[in-house]
Amino acid sequence: MGLFNALAEWREASHEKKIARNRERGTCPACRGQGFYPLAASEYMAFHSADAYTCQHCSGSGLYADWERYQSQF
Numbered sequence: 001m002g003l004f005n006a007l008a009e010w011r012e013a014s015h016e017k018k019i020a021r022n023r024e025r026g027t028c029p030a031c032r033g034q035g036f037y038p039l040a041a042s043e044y045m046a047f048h049s050a051d052a053y054t055c056q057h058c059s060g061s062g063l064y065a066d067w068e069r070y071q072s073q074f
């Protein structure tokens with residue numbers, strides 16, 4: 001139980017750090033500002049479509065502002 005909580009907290013902290021880092025750079029945290037997913041980042045791929053490689057979180061712009069806007073829709 002304690003281990004699970006510690007792990008959840010670590011994941012949460014790691015996620016927060018990643019977002020803060022991308023906020024500073026102005027880049028989308030999901031695709032690191034590239035607008036598409038490299039093959040290694042398939043963990044973020046929720047849909048399989050023709051444009052599966054376009055980042056769904058920023059609509060391919062790679063901008064933090066767009067990522068933030070799309071976040072509020074979920």
Ligand SMILES: [Zn+2]
Binds near residue numbers: 063
């Ligand atoms: Zn993106």
